[in-house]
Amino acid sequence: xxxxxxxxxxxxxxxxxxxxxxxxxxxxxxxxxxxxxxxxxxxxxxxxxxxxxxxxxxxxxxxxxxxxxxxxxxxxxxxxxxxxxxxxxxxxxxxxxxxxxxxxxxxxxxxxxxxxxxxxxxxxxxxxxxxxxxxxxxxxxxxxxxxxxxxxxxxxxxxxxxxxxxxxxxxxxxxxxxxxxxxxxxxxxxxxxxxxxxxxxxxxxxxxxxxxxxxxxxxxxxxxxxxxxxxxxxxxxxxxxxxxxxxxxxxxxxxxxxxxxxxxxxxxxxxxxxxxxxxxxxxxxxxxxxxxxxxxxx
Amino acid sequence: xxxxxxxxxxxxxxxxxxxxxxxxxxxxxxxxxxxxxxxxxxxxxxxxxxxxxxxxxxxxxxxxxxxxxxxxxxxxxxxxxxxxxxxxxxxxxxxxxxxxxxxxxxxxxxxxxxxxxxxxxxxxxxxxxxxxxxxxxxxxxxxxxxxxxxxxxxxxxxxxxxxxxxxxxxxxxxxxxxxxxxxxxxxxxxxxxxxxxxxxxxxxxxxxxxxxxxxxxxxxxxxxxxxxxxxxxxxxxxx
Ligand SMILES: Nc1ncnc2c1ncn2[C@@H]1O[C@H](COP(=O)(O)OP(=O)(O)O)[C@@H](O)[C@H]1O
Ligand SMILES: [Mg+2]
Numbered sequence: 001x002x003x004x005x006x007x008x009x010x011x012x013x014x015x016x017x018x019x020x021x022x023x024x025x026x027x028x029x030x031x032x033x034x035x036x037x038x039x040x041x042x043x044x045x046x047x048x049x050x051x052x053x054x055x056x057x058x059x060x061x062x063x064x065x066x067x068x069x070x071x072x073x074x075x076x077x078x079x080x081x082x083x084x085x086x087x088x089x090x091x092x093x094x095x096x097x098x099x100x101x102x103x104x105x106x107x108x109x110x111x112x113x114x115x116x117x118x119x120x121x122x123x124x125x126x127x128x129x130x131x132x133x134x135x136x137x138x139x140x141x142x143x144x145x146x147x148x149x150x151x152x153x154x155x156x157x158x159x160x161x162x163x164x165x166x167x168x169x170x171x172x173x174x175x176x177x178x179x180x181x182x183x184x185x186x187x188x189x190x191x192x193x194x195x196x197x198x199x200x201x202x203x204x205x206x207x208x209x210x211x212x213x214x215x216x217x218x219x220x221x222x223x224x225x226x227x228x229x230x231x232x233x234x235x236x237x238x239x240x241x242x243x244x245x246x247x248x249x250x251x252x253x254x255x256x257x258x259x260x261x262x263x264x265x266x267x268x269x270x271x272x273x274x275x276x277x278x279x280x281x282x283x284x285x286x287x288x289x290x291x292x293x294x295x296x297x298x
Numbered sequence: 299x300x301x302x303x304x305x306x307x308x309x310x311x312x313x314x315x316x317x318x319x320x321x322x323x324x325x326x327x328x329x330x331x332x333x334x335x336x337x338x339x340x341x342x343x344x345x346x347x348x349x350x351x352x353x354x355x356x357x358x359x360x361x362x363x364x365x366x367x368x369x370x371x372x373x374x375x376x377x378x379x380x381x382x383x384x385x386x387x388x389x390x391x392x393x394x395x396x397x398x399x400x401x402x403x404x405x406x407x408x409x410x411x412x413x414x415x416x417x418x419x420x421x422x423x424x425x426x427x428x429x430x431x432x433x434x435x436x437x438x439x440x441x442x443x444x445x446x447x448x449x450x451x452x453x454x455x456x457x458x459x460x461x462x463x464x465x466x467x468x469x470x471x472x473x474x475x476x477x478x479x480x481x482x483x484x485x486x487x488x489x490x491x492x493x494x495x496x497x498x499x500x501x502x503x504x505x506x507x508x509x510x511x512x513x514x515x516x517x518x519x520x521x522x523x524x525x526x527x528x529x530x531x532x533x534x535x536x537x
Contacts, residue, residue, distance in 0.1 A: 163400075166389075170397045173386030179348055180380060182372035182401035182449060 013141035015249020020203030021226030022241035027196035040223030043204035046071030069201035076197025234285025305354035329499035375452030387431025398448030436467035
């Protein structure tokens with residue numbers, strides 16, 4: 001029984017990183033109704049920037065964290081300018097395919113700059129733990145959970161209590177009507193994209209600090225985990241992103257405990273598949289609409 | 299007030315507007331009639347800055363609007379109530395109104411205007427917290443009009459406000475159009491319902507296949523035989 005609870009706690013902790021990744025994904029998907037496959041690779045670029053500062057200049061965790069977030073945001077803006085801003089309404093597939101191309105480009109760029117497969121990444125709390133009775137929680141995991149809940153709340157407040165949030169929800173509702181009321185749609189989308197990538201950067205920093213290493217494959221990992229968590233939680237739902245992430249983490253740790261590490265991802269994919277079939281909109285989301293620009297019926 | 303001259307707007311190679319010129323007079327109701335596919339919505343979207351024209355000019359007072367972003371055009375005093383209303387369905391009625399005032403920063407005045415809208419459209423006050431997507435078609439149209447008015451436009455453009463609405467609701471919309479105009483709002487209205495338009499508008503234009511083919515007063519419109527047959531449904535007399 002202790003094992004069961006410890007595994008669940010671990011799952012929630014790991015899952016909070018998935019939730020953070022899904023949060024950034026959700027902001028992009030919610031506003032644009034488009035999939036950004038380069039989301040993870042943008043974060044990986046931030047991770048490489050952090051590691052370069054750490055290795056060459058001995059930067060501390062705070063500076064590295066800032067570098068990862070900033071690097072991810074800048075890479076995100078680059079992706080938005082190339083794959084999303086130029087695409088016409090309804091060209092969601094074109095955006096997705098070009099974001100895949102940029103994924104490959106970013107991965108190659110990282111390998112060119114730092115050719116070894118792995119580079120060390122500075123730890124955050126060097127694996128220190130807190131004890132709660134029979135249970136253990138890693139401090140860096142706890143920071144991850146606090147960040148996930150805090151940032152999800154911040155996103156929600158921004159969406160529902162600020163002028164910028166009003167603009168984003170207007171764009172989600174009807175991009176053309178958003179233009180018509182005088183919202184600068186392109187600028188709002190770019191800002192949302194940068195903010196989403198920065199959230200991904202926070203997730204990236206925390207995960208890399210736990211792993212204490214960064215590889216070019218981190219991009220793919222981040223895109224995958226964020227995507228799966230978002231699909232489980234609900235397309236375009238902020239609470240859904242976090243819940244989906246936590247759930248994915250719990251499923252993974254239990255699968256690993258009961259069936260062994262080789263089943264960990266397999267079972268996660270089975271659960272994703274089950275969700276896609278039974279609840280295509282995820283736990284909290286609405287089923288995806290064909291396209292955001294489809295006009296309302298009269 | 300609003301001067302459109304020699305406007306050409308194309309979708310790819312197909313020109314939907316083939317050199318449109320017209321004039322919207324200050325403090326009047328100007329109505330643009332025309333069959334489906336004539337290019338009326340294209341004209342409205344071009345004026346609002348959503349579509350870029352190939353050539354031609356759109357002047358408000360003395361200012362050229364062509365080339366400005368939609369947001370700038372709203373700031374200059376042009377607001378469009380779009381075809382099919384396009385309210386923000388997942389936002390409350392109040393939030394839709396606040397979005398309409400997005401270009402403004404005078405918070406106190408915005409609240410005064412929200413109150414004005416509630417007075418003019420009592421249904422909206424009752425439902426101010428309801429999501430706009432759950433309103434009836436007529437209520438959504440009222441909301442779309444109120445949202446456009448929230449920017450305090452000098453010219454209000456309306457693209458087929460009666461589309462898909464029940465006759466009673468259409469009558470209500472038209473009485474609101476008259477009322478707004480009596481209070482001094484300049485209105486440029488697209489309609490297919492010529493009967494209703496004849497009761498409120500001061501000036502008419504007819505558009506067919508991307509060109510203006512008629513211009514005149516309500517009297518001239520009612521006298522024109524071709525228009526009578528095509529748009530007012532008068533029975534063709536024998537012989
Ligand atoms: N997005 C579009 N892409 C291509 N052609 C369009 C598009 N919108 C309208 N058209 C064409 O332009 C012409 C004018 O359309 P529109 O302005 O909607 O007419 P109206 O509002 O008078 O019914 C029509 O022939 C229509 O098929
Ligand atoms: Mg039309």
